[in-house]
Amino acid sequence: MITVLAGGVGAARFLTGLTAVVDPADITAIVNTGDDVELHGLWISPDVDTVTYTLAGAINPETGWGLAGETWQALDALGRYERARPSGSRAGATWFGLGDRDLATHLYRTARLAEGARLSAVVAEIAAAWGVGVRLVPMSDDRVQTMVTVDEDGASTEIGFQDYFVGRHHDVPVISLRFAGADDAHPADGVLAAIRDAEVVVICPSNPLVSIAPIRAVPGIEAALRAARERVVAVSPIIAGAALKGPADRMLAELGHDVSVVGVARLYAPIASTLVVDDADADRAGAVEAEGVACVVVPTVMTGRVEAAALARAVVGAR
Amino acid sequence: MITVLAGGVGAARFLTGLTAVVDPADITAIVNTGDDVELHGLWISPDVDTVTYTLAGAINPETGWGLAGETWQALDALGRYERARPSGSRAGATWFGLGDRDLATHLYRTARLAEGARLSAVVAEIAAAWGVGVRLVPMSDDRVQTMVTVDEDGASTEIGFQDYFVGRHHDVPVISLRFAGADDAHPADGVLAAIRDAEVVVICPSNPLVSIAPIRAVPGIEAALRAARERVVAVSPIIAGAALKGPADRMLAELGHDVSVVGVARLYAPIASTLVVDDADADRAGAVEAEGVACVVVPTVMTGRVEAAALARAVVGAR
Numbered sequence: 001m002i003t004v005l006a007g008g009v010g011a012a013r014f015l016t017g018l019t020a021v022v023d024p025a026d027i028t029a030i031v032n033t034g035d036d037v038e039l040h041g042l043w044i045s046p047d048v049d050t051v052t053y054t055l056a057g058a059i060n061p062e063t064g065w066g067l068a069g070e071t072w073q074a075l076d077a078l079g080r081y082e083r084a085r086p087s088g089s090r091a092g093a094t095w096f097g098l099g100d101r102d103l104a105t106h107l108y109r110t111a112r113l114a115e116g117a118r119l120s121a122v123v124a125e126i127a128a129a130w131g132v133g134v135r136l137v138p139m140s141d142d143r144v145q146t147m148v149t150v151d152e153d154g155a156s157t158e159i160g161f162q163d164y165f166v167g168r169h170h171d172v173p174v175i176s177l178r179f180a181g182a183d184d185a186h187p188a189d190g191v192l193a194a195i196r197d198a199e200v201v202v203i204c205p206s207n208p209l210v211s212i213a214p215i216r217a218v219p220g221i222e223a224a225l226r227a228a229r230e231r232v233v234a235v236s237p238i239i240a241g242a243a244l245k246g247p248a249d250r251m252l253a254e255l256g257h258d259v260s261v262v263g264v265a266r267l268y269a270p271i272a273s274t275l276v277v278d279d280a281d282a283d284r285a286g287a288v289e290a291e292g293v294a295c296v297v298v299p300t301v302m303t304g305r306v307e308a309a310a311l312a313r314a315v316v317g318a319r
Numbered sequence: 320m321i322t323v324l325a326g327g328v329g330a331a332r333f334l335t336g337l338t339a340v341v342d343p344a345d346i347t348a349i350v351n352t353g354d355d356v357e358l359h360g361l362w363i364s365p366d367v368d369t370v371t372y373t374l375a376g377a378i379n380p381e382t383g384w385g386l387a388g389e390t391w392q393a394l395d396a397l398g399r400y401e402r403a404r405p406s407g408s409r410a411g412a413t414w415f416g417l418g419d420r421d422l423a424t425h426l427y428r429t430a431r432l433a434e435g436a437r438l439s440a441v442v443a444e445i446a447a448a449w450g451v452g453v454r455l456v457p458m459s460d461d462r463v464q465t466m467v468t469v470d471e472d473g474a475s476t477e478i479g480f481q482d483y484f485v486g487r488h489h490d491v492p493v494i495s496l497r498f499a500g501a502d503d504a505h506p507a508d509g510v511l512a513a514i515r516d517a518e519v520v521v522i523c524p525s526n527p528l529v530s531i532a533p534i535r536a537v538p539g540i541e542a543a544l545r546a547a548r549e550r551v552v553a554v555s556p557i558i559a560g561a562a563l564k565g566p567a568d569r570m571l572a573e574l575g576h577d578v579s580v581v582g583v584a585r586l587y588a589p590i591a592s593t594l595v596v597d598d599a600d601a602d603r604a605g606a607v608e609a610e611g612v613a614c615v616v617v618p619t620v621m622t623g624r625v626e627a628a629a630l631a632r633a634v635v636g637a638r
Contacts, residue, residue: 041360041429073390077423084448091430092423100419104396104411110360111410129403 002316003028003198007211008035008047009064009245010237010302011204012054014315015134017308018202019055021316024133028194030221032206033119033138034146034179034214037162039096042106043113046162047211048123048138049105056130064245070099095167120188137194139215142185146214149175161210170247174254177209182217187224195224202315203234205300207248208267209255216271225271233318234272235300235311236264240280244301260284265291274318276300276311294318321635322347322517326530327354327366328383328564329556329621330523331373333634334453336627337521338374340635343452347513349540351525352438352457353465353498353533354480358415361425362432365481366530367442367457368424375449383564389418414486439507456513458534461504465533468494480529489566493573496528501536506543514543521634522553524619526567527586528574535590544590552637553591554619554630555583559599563620579603584610593637595619595630613637 002022004015006029018027032047046065053059053067060066081092098106105126112122118141127136146161151173158178164170195201206212216222225232241259243249249259257263261277265288268275275293277284278300288295296318302308321341323334325348337346351366365384372378372386379385400411417425424445431441437460446455465480470492477497483489514520525531535541544551560578562568568578576582580596584607587594594612596603597619607614615637621627 039430040426041362041433042426043360071390071392071419073419074393074422074426077420078426080448081423081427081445084444085427085431086444089431089434089436091434091436092427093430100390100392100422101396103393103419103422104400107359107361107393107397108400108404108411111358111412112404112408114360115408115410117405117408117410125403125405126400129399 001026001028001198002200002202003030003194004202004204005206005212005215006031006047006051006204007206008050011047011206011211012051012059012064013302013308014202014204014235014312015051015055016305017302017310017312018316019134020305020309021313028135028137028190028198030137030139030191030194030215031123032211032214033140034144034210035161035165036143036145037096037160039093039098040091041110043110044096044106045109045123045138048136049102051136052127052130052132055127055132055134058130066097066099067101070101072099074098074100074103096162097166118188120190137188137190139188139191139221140185140218141188142181144182144185144214144218145180146210147178147180149178151175165247170250174251177213177255179214179217182214183219185218187218187220192220192224195221195228198228198231200316200319201225201228201232203232203268203272205235205237207237207243207246207251208264209248209251222271229271230273231319232272233274233276233315234264234268235276235315236261236278236281238264239278239300262287262291265293265295269293276315276318320345320347320517321519321521322349322513323521323523324525324531324534325350325366325370325523326525327369330366330525330530331370331378331383332621332627333521333523333554333631334370334374335624336621336629336631337635338453339624339628340632347454347456347509347517349456349458349510349513349534350442351530351533352459353463353529354484355462355464356415356479356481358412358417359410360429362429363415363425364428364442364457367455368421370455371446371449371451374446374451374453377449385416385418386420389420391418393417393419393422415481416485437507439509456507456509458507458510458540459504459537460507461500463501463504463533463537464499465529466497466499468497470494484566489569493570496532496574498533498536501533502538504537506537506539511539511543514540514547517547517550519635519638520544520547520551522551522587522591524554524556526556526562526565526570527583528567528570541590548590549592550638551591552593552595552634553583553587554595554634555580555597555600557583558597558619581606581610584612584614588612595634595637
């Protein structure tokens with residue numbers, strides 16, 4: 001039994017590697033839903049979908065999100081309304097990429113939630129419809145929203161995560177983060193048991209601040225991870241001081257963290273006993289271990305399934 | 320100033336003819352929203368969309384609904400979830416045709432309603448985005464749902480209009496109709512004035528029982544029509560005892576009405592002073608007039624814009 005904490009693209013790629021070395025039926029992925037967004041009346045779960053589509057072999061390999069061979073008729077047609085909408089309205093927004101086939105996922109999820117189904121049940125149904133063998137569980141059935149306070153031309157504004165990530169192309173300074181609703185949220189069924197019962201808990205190479213932190217913010221999960229610390233192995237998303245993808249490096253710096261594997265080690269030291277870092281950071285292994293975290297040095301760049309599987313093998317064997 | 324009461328396809332075609340003989344800026348269409356449906360979390364207004372797309376010249380000419388050149392990727396992809404959904408769930412339903420470009424309309428409408436916009440404002444925005452010059456007004460901003468009690472294998476079941484019309488292909492016996500919410504609904508802004516101030520009020524060749532009756536059921540509209548009766552001209556959707564399209568003929572019979580222009584005259588006599596019937600019903604003109612309604616006999620089959628314009632000219636000149 002292996003349990004992983006997952007964000008989006010990096011986690012999805014790691015999971016494809018993990019399924020090559022561990023029976024998918026023995027894998028549980030606890031997925032961040034802090035970046036879920038409601039748009040056009042639809043409930044959209046970007047990280048869950050990225051993990052699902054990737055494990056189904058249906059992901060767009062160029063973008064890392066969305067479906068391969070996607071069409072964009074609906075979004076294109078939405079442009080007509082966006083151009084005509086009243087000032088102040090956000091309806092008809094085309095800044096968030098919704099492919100035609102991807103829309104079906106959001107239509108189904110929204111309809112099931114409207115029927116009263118729990119998000120975790122819907123996540124499982126969608127994964128099953130795609131033939132995904134890994135057990136996917138959202139961190140919570142409750143709404144937790146990652147809110148980002150950004151500096152725009154000197155004024156601080158709090159916006160939703162997707163407004164920051166997609167709408168602003170994560171290209172504005174971040175002042176602070178907040179996980180709205182987290183205090184009242186409960187872990188989804190099976191989350192705490194999956195952490196408690198796993199031989200290894202893997203923190204995927206995801207953004208520690210906006211992919212893993214929302215999961216940790218759901219009451220009960222942080223404590224479960226601390227109790228499991230000796231079995232928790234994290235993979236650094238920072239390689240040689242930079243993120244392969246996304247704003248993790250910039251965000252770490254803006255929020256006062258060390259933009260290095262040492263900074264990652266500090267963030268994860270309370271919950272992880274081992275940090276896997278890339279060969280490029282071999283000279284930092286001592287500094288990582290000085291944070292009280294064992295350091296394993298291996299290639300961590302997942303250029304393909306072979307590399308992802310090798311990384312997964314190293315991570316599972318790291319303790 | 321001409322005001323029309325409109326259902327879907329027949330009304331839309333009549334309106335294309337009317338815009339050829341009257342300045343579109345002088346036309347107000349009060350459109351049925353009793354067959355609006357919420358599906359997948361989206362608010363769908365079939366009659367309004369049919370009228371909008373038709374007046375925009377964008378309608379699929381073969382079906383009479385939906386957009387020309389439409390693609391169906393989202394609906395196709397939804398099939399994956401429909402096949403996998405739990406028993407009892409209606410999520411992932413593919414029985415209601417939602418084209419990819421058409422979806423944009425529902426996404427925009429849903430987002431605007433969620434922002435607190437009134438339906439009538441959204442209808443006007445969508446029409447403007449399509450360059451429609453006719454003023455389109457939903458009968459009400461409030462939710463009125465046409466409910467159909469049908470006989471299925473001897474058991475009577477009340478279902479929503481689209482469940483009957485699309486889901487059952489209007490191929491089950493109708494026992495009764497109800498307009499849920501009508502008693503508490505208010506006419507949309509401008510509806511009563513449009514009836515009061517029009518030189519002619521046209522009841523389009525729409526289904527009297529499920530396209531026009533829901534409009535009449537909104538408190539205040541029936542009284543306004545009765546007060547305007549001398550200026551109200553109806554066009555019979557029944558020609559030689561049959562409907563050109565849809566279940567009007569069958570439904571009239573099932574609900575105890577005469578399936579003829581005389582039956583239509585009886586239904587409209589309280590609110591219309593003139594009924595326009597097709598040449599095929601010339602021999603019924605006397606029977607129509609015996610119901611207290613003047614009868615105008617002209618060709619009413621709108622095979623194209625030319626015929627629609629000729630019909631519109633006759634209707635506007637009928638009083």
